[in-house]
Amino acid sequence: MFIRVPKGTQDILPEDISKWYYIEGMIKEILSKYGYKEIRTPFFEYTELFVRGIGESTDIVTKEMFTFPDRKGRSLTLRPEGTAPVVRAYLEDSMGRTSKVIKLFYLGPMFRCEKPQAGRFRQFNQFGIEIIGTKSPAADAEVIITVLAIYKKLGLKNLEILINSVGCKKCRVDYVQKLKKYLTNKKDFLCSECKERYTKNPLRVLDCKKDSCKKIIESAPVITENLCQECKSHFAQVKSCLDDQKIIFRENPRLVRGLDYYTKTAFEIISGGLGAQNAIGGGGRYDDLVEELGGKPTPAVGFAAGIERMIITIDQQKIEWPAEKRLDVFVAKIDKKNNDTAFRLLQKIRNTGFSADMDYSEGSLKSQMRIANKMGVRYTVIVGEEELSKNMVILRNMKTKEQKEVRIDNLINELTS
Ligand code: AMP
Numbered sequence: 001m002f003i004r005v006p007k008g009t010q011d012i013l014p015e016d017i018s019k020w021y022y023i024e025g026m027i028k029e030i031l032s033k034y035g036y037k038e039i040r041t042p043f044f045e046y047t048e049l050f051v052r053g054i055g056e057s058t059d060i061v062t063k064e065m066f067t068f069p070d071r072k073g074r075s076l077t078l079r080p081e082g083t084a085p086v087v088r089a090y091l092e093d094s095m096g097r098t099s100k101v102i103k104l105f106y107l108g109p110m111f112r113c114e115k116p117q118a119g120r121f122r123q124f125n126q127f128g129i130e131i132i133g134t135k136s137p138a139a140d141a142e143v144i145i146t147v148l149a150i151y152k153k154l155g156l157k158n159l160e161i162l163i164n165s166v167g168c169k170k171c172r173v174d175y176v177q178k179l180k181k182y183l184t185n186k187k188d189f190l191c192s193e194c195k196e197r198y199t200k201n202p203l204r205v206l207d208c209k210k211d212s213c214k215k216i217i218e219s220a221p222v223i224t225e226n227l228c229q230e231c232k233s234h235f236a237q238v239k240s241c242l243d244d245q246k247i248i249f250r251e252n253p254r255l256v257r258g259l260d261y262y263t264k265t266a267f268e269i270i271s272g273g274l275g276a277q278n279a280i281g282g283g284g285r286y287d288d289l290v291e292e293l294g295g296k297p298t299p300a301v302g303f304a305a306g307i308e309r310m311i312i313t314i315d316q317q318k319i320e321w322p323a324e325k326r327l328d329v330f331v332a333k334i335d336k337k338n339n340d341t342a343f344r345l346l347q348k349i350r351n352t353g354f355s356a357d358m359d360y361s362e363g364s365l366k367s368q369m370r371i372a373n374k375m376g377v378r379y380t381v382i383v384g385e386e387e388l389s390k391n392m393v394i395l396r397n398m399k400t401k402e403q404k405e406v407r408i409d410n411l412i413n414e415l416t417s
Contacts (some may be wrong), residue, residue, distance in 0.1 A: 004167065004240075006119075006122070006307065007122065008113075008114070008116035008121050008122025008123065009121065009122055009123045009406070010121065010123075013087055016088070018322075018324045019311055019314075019324070019385050020307070020311075021257070022321065023307060023310060023311065024107060024127075024307075025415070026150060026153055026154060027105075027107060027127045027150055029147055029265050030146070030150050030153060031105045031129065032253040033145070034103075034130055034142075034146050034239055035103050035410060036103045036104060036105040036146075037051050037084055037103065037104055037105070038104070038105055038107070039089060039104045039105070040106065041079070041082070041085035041086060041088070041089050041105055041106065042079075042085070042107070043078060043079060044076045044077060044079060044110075045076070045077060045079055045084070045085055045088065045109070045110065045255050045403050046074060046075065046076060046077075047065070047067050047075035047076060047077040047099070047385065048075070049077075049084050049088055049293070050065060050077055050079075050080060050081075050084055051253060052084075052089075052292060053083070053084030053087065053289060053292065053293060054080070054081065054245065054257065054259045054260060054261065054263060054294060055201070055260025055261065056200075057197070057200040057204065057260075058201075058204070058258060058259060058260055058296070059204075059258060060080050060081070060112060060258060060259065063113070064112040064113045064114055064276075065077045065078070065080055065111075065112070065113065066078040066080075066111050066112075066113055066122075067116070074126045074318060077087075077113035080112045081110055081126070081259065081304065082106045082110065082128045082304060083128065083130060083259075083261070083286065083289070083302055083304070084109075084261075084289070084293070085106075085130070086104055086106060086128075086130050086132075086301070086302075087130075087289050087290055087293050087295075087410075088293060089197065090104075090132055090290070090295075091294060091295045093294060094131070095369030095402075096132070096133060096295070096296075096298060099133075099134050100134075101131065101132070101134045101139075101394070102130075102132045102133055102135040103129070103130070103131050104130045104132070105125065105127065105128065105129045105130070106128050107125070107126070107127040107128075108125060108126070108306075109117065109123050109124065110123070110125070110126050110139060111122055111123050112124075114174065117276070117277065118275055118276070118277065118312075119274055119275065119276075119308065119309050119312055119363065120277045120305075121308060122298055124194035124306055124307070124308050125306070125307040125308060125363075126304045126305060126306055127305055127306065127307060128283075128302060128303060128304035128305070129143060129146060129147070129302055129303050130300060130301075130302035131143060131301050131302065132290065132298060132300040133299070133300065134300075135287065135296055135299035136177070137235075137237035137238040137241060137386050138237075138241055138266075139265075139301050140234075140284075140285055141237045141241035141242050141264045141303050142243075143160065143237055143301050143302060143303045144163075144247065144249075144267060144303070144316070145242075145245060145247065146303075146307060147283075148161075148247065149267065149279060150311050151162040151269070151280075151310075154310065154319070155314070155317075155319040156271070156280075156313055156316060156317065156319070156325070157317055158178055158190075158271065158272055158273070158315065158317070159227060159269050159271055160250060160270050160271075160272070161187060161247065161248070161249040161267060161268075161269050161270045161272070162249070162250055162251075162267060162270065162271070163238075163239070163242075163249045163252070163255070163256050163265065163266070163267040163305070164223070164234035164251065164252050164253055164254070164255035164256070164265075164266050164271075165167045165223065165224055165226050165227055165231055165232075165249070165264050165265055165266070166203070166222065166223055166229050166255075166257075166262050166264065167223055167226070167228070167261065167263070167264065168228065168230070168231050168258055168263050168264060168287065169263070170228050171223075171226060171227050171228035172203070172223070172229055174202060174226060175221070175226040176202055177220045178226065179202050179206075179220060179221060179224070180202050181319075182220050182221055183198055183202060183220070183239070186216050187307075188302045188368050189209065189212060189216060190205065190208075190212070190213055190216065191210045191212060191213050193208070194208050194210075194213050201254050201260070202228070204256070205217065206220070206254050206255075206256045206405065207256050207258060208255070210394055217254060220254070222253035223253060224251070224253065224346055225253075225254040227412070233301070235264065235265065236266050239251075245414060248347065249267075251386075252268075252277070255267070255268060257282055257283075257284060261286040261288065261289040261292070262283070262284040262285065262286055262289045263284075263285050263288055263358065264285040264287065265283075265284045265301065266283075266284035267282060267283060267284055267287075267303075267361060268281070268282040269281045269282065270347055271309070271313045271413075272315065273313060273316040274309060274312060274313060274316075277309065279306075279307060280306065280309045280310060280313060281303060281304060281306065281307070281309075282301050282303070282304065282345050283301070283303030284301065284302075284303075285299070285300070285301040286300050286301070286302065287299040287300065287332055290328075298340075305405060311363065314408060325355075326375065326376040326377060326378070327357055327375050327376075327377045328354040328355045328356060328377060328379065328415070329349050329354060329356040329357075329377055329378070329380070329381060329415065330355075330356065330357060330358065330359075330368075330372035330377040330379070330380045330381070331345055331346045331349065331354070331356060331358040331372070331377045331380070331381045331383065332359070332365060332368040332369065332372065332380055332381070332382050333358075333368070333382070333383045333384070334382065334384035334385065335385060335413070336362050336381065336383070337385065338383045338384065339362075340387065341383050341388060342358055342383040343358065343410070345381060345383060345393070345408070346358050349381070349411070349412070350413075353410050354415060355407075357375070359371050361395075365382070372398065373398070376398075377398055378397070378398060378399065379395060379396065379397060379398060379415060380392070380395075380396045380398060381393050381395055381396075381411065382394035382395075382403075383395060387405055388403075391404060391407060391408050392405045392406060392407055392408065393411060395411065395414055395415075
């Protein structure tokens, strides 16, 4: 019996890899133009980073982490998200010392032990951006604008931007009291998870997707009506920056995100065609996280997007992928006797900068031509005894199907012309 990939994971096959190169290339190109520098953190971290960073009572920490001990018994966890590791690196490498505001991005796999379904995997890829060191509302707007620029360049349409402010430590305390009071006599009608959330982290009830809870949440007090002056003014400035850039968004006063570190701005970008898992990306401000992880109080804002969901959306919106890059040249040999010459010629062609390949299976010329056709090369160089005796090879233009004998020492010129 074959061993299969673990549940919730998938191979990215050679025929799909060009989609990944294209998206990743576009992300890197735009982010570097916008002044972000890439950071690569380990795929696993000490568990306490996520417990402290994401929040003890979040779904991610309570039930979705892949956690295992190292040989000395210290608890490690496969990273479920990128922000806490980036902040850890920011502190560990004293990045704040060299420049007050740091703009970083990351790209790579994340791991969450969720129930797999369409658009939801246990290993999935995210790209994310973080601006650490500024409380400017313009930075919140920049994060949204930057991500939209990437989506736009990829041709994604019909995306909806939902935005909210979840307040700060000061105003949230009062709001949570109000929310708790509202929920007290409705507690029995909440789902079992929300009953627990009610005690441990009532704000999370707002995030419940179950119909029974959603109904209760509909009439709950909203946080935007309970913001302190500073949070209110910050939110107004973020919205005004977005308005100024003609970015259409919808306010959703019940939007809270699955990670506890958010303060003030929280936002989500959804794509209608994705079905139940409709969030293509989300983010917000996290002004307390740096301090929470042992640093000086340092405001920050960021965003993360799922790459699989971007690919699903591109396919679902029937946006054309760019044509795959084809090789320039295929080297074929008439007889296996000519293997060494063909091999040497192949290296020479590659060394001059052409992309080229040959077939190592010792198949017939016919089967080699089939391979060359499938590869879509521009030229095939055919090496045969008769031509070699004259220091020549056959050069076949695969498009016009014309072929001619060319001198070996003139082959590169012929390929260039
Ligand atoms: P989060 O880190 O939870 O804020 O998620 C940010 C984005 O990552 C989401 O909007 C999704 O696009 C993507 N994402 C999160 N969890 C998964 C998952 N299990 N499978 C695929 N994509 C995911």
